[in-house]
Amino acid sequence: MLNKYSQGGCTAEEFKQMQAEFNKTASFLSPLLEFLGRSGYTDRAPEPYHHLLTELSKSSPMCALLHPCDDLDQLIEDLHNVRPGDLTNHTNTLRRLHLHCPLLWQLVAELGCMKEEILPLVQQMYMVAKQAFISQKEGAQGTCAIPGEKNLQCFPHLPMKRPRGRFLLDTVRKPEGPADGCRKYSGHHSTLIPGLFTLFCGHGVCYGFSVMESSESVNIPFTILRTRFQTGPRVVIYDNACKLHSYALNRDPEFFKTTWFLVDRLHWRNHSGCNCGYNADLYPQFSGVNTQIAEQFNSRLKRLKYHLPYMSRDHFIRHIQLYLWYHSRNTVLQCASTLPPP
Template sequence: MALIQVHSLIETLVEETNEYIAPDPYKQFFFELSLTSPVERSGNLPIKALAALDDILKTIVNTFMSCDTNKEYSDVVSNQLSFFPTLPTVHGKGKYKADGQQDKDNCRKEGYRHPTLTPGIFTVFCPHGICYGFEAMTECESPKVPFTIFKTRFHKAPDVIIYDNACNLHKYCLSREPDYFKNTRFLVDKFHWKCQIACSEGYNMERYTACVDTQTINSQINEQANAGLKRLQSQLTYMNADNFMFHISLFLSLKNREKIDKLTVNLAKNFIGNLNLD
């Protein structure tokens, strides 16, 4: 039904303009419908596109309503290369049909793997800049890494996930756990957005001007933490697993303490500044 409405809209526009080029108000709408990544729609739509959008939304709702919730999960196992002290594993990894399929359409994040060294670590931060934990990757970074962390350690999916490869992560999540991630908004951080050439504008966090949290959040916290960790690279490179995990967890815990102290001081200042002493 959604495709019928889109086709009808195209025919109407051709009849009105006698051209096969979409008028300006509709160009962005058709462009986003043509993308291979999921569409995070933002901004206003032309009136005549609303009927097509309504049918598309109905299709989306029906898709989520028919999600298969009887999935098979592996047993919970400990991972010595993963450290999330406040987020214990709640269940094992899922087994998905999509894991056996290759997606040839999505854009890919370039990764280079040293033949004997780990590709690096994957960190997760809260909106205040506190590190929840990290995982030492055993393969080049891909959407599988954050997907596994969120699905196995969070009882409820985050409301917002900011990630430099958010478009592919969104697609990866929806093809495996659509019901779990259906209310999550995926955004590309401000620094990496300029490198995105085929993603919906809905992934651009700068478009959400009415959302104070999105506009004020430090979307570069991961990059800043990685810059700090690079100073330890020469020491960490050839450590065994236990020493490697200890040194990184100690470094990040000290950074967390500095951040918490700073937040506490700012909170106290704001509280005192708002006191009515009259």
């Protein structure tokens, strides 16, 4: 119902029913809805609040919009202590808000202040975001075979830290309906492997690869990250990051507690069902980051598709290793050439 109200087409009676429902289940929304109702907006949320309510109506985890950390803890406390009408005078607080939650920063910029009706909503949003890492402490049970462990993975400088483990949801297949919104469709060949899954650093150096024995799924990056990193990486940029984030939260939220999941710029336009917290373009700290490194390199790999399929497995792996090494070596040399002399 919140999505219907944010998009328009809500009747006055439906608005009252929504208020009554949220008074019971989500009271933190009540001050804002009461304010909008008093202002005469019973059919549709006005423009400054339209985007916020639309994003809140989506099924994405709240920790995609607000990433819990010590600095954000302090920021939420600072917002509570600053008088709502004076927030625009606190430039450092606004700068931090832009870094952590562009959605709220945009709302403040449009309104010219932080309305009193918004603050309870922000505080509750953050509590919900933190709850994702408090309520789930299942942990992995036993060991589990990992994709590509039969000499089909190569990560020279990322040795195995732990087995993937088996989680409760690994045995449950969740049906995906139209409401999921964001999909990734992968074609396949009747006799050839689906391809390679490559992992890059932000400079474009390839950490390694995994040969995909079946169609690409979020289990592949999840397995690589959990088995080869001591802790979850600071940022993961992936074309299907929204699904990977939910997959990780449902299995090992503690490991990925400090990880930001973002969708690369090329694929963001295909995402309609997840909230804007996955949009890398909204965060100023990522404005100069090339989010399409993997896609750009995959286009180069297509040059090899005419002869790789005819190689034996060992020759195939060696050929890919040499190709990736040569690419990464040139990238390192190029980076080194831009450094000032000692």
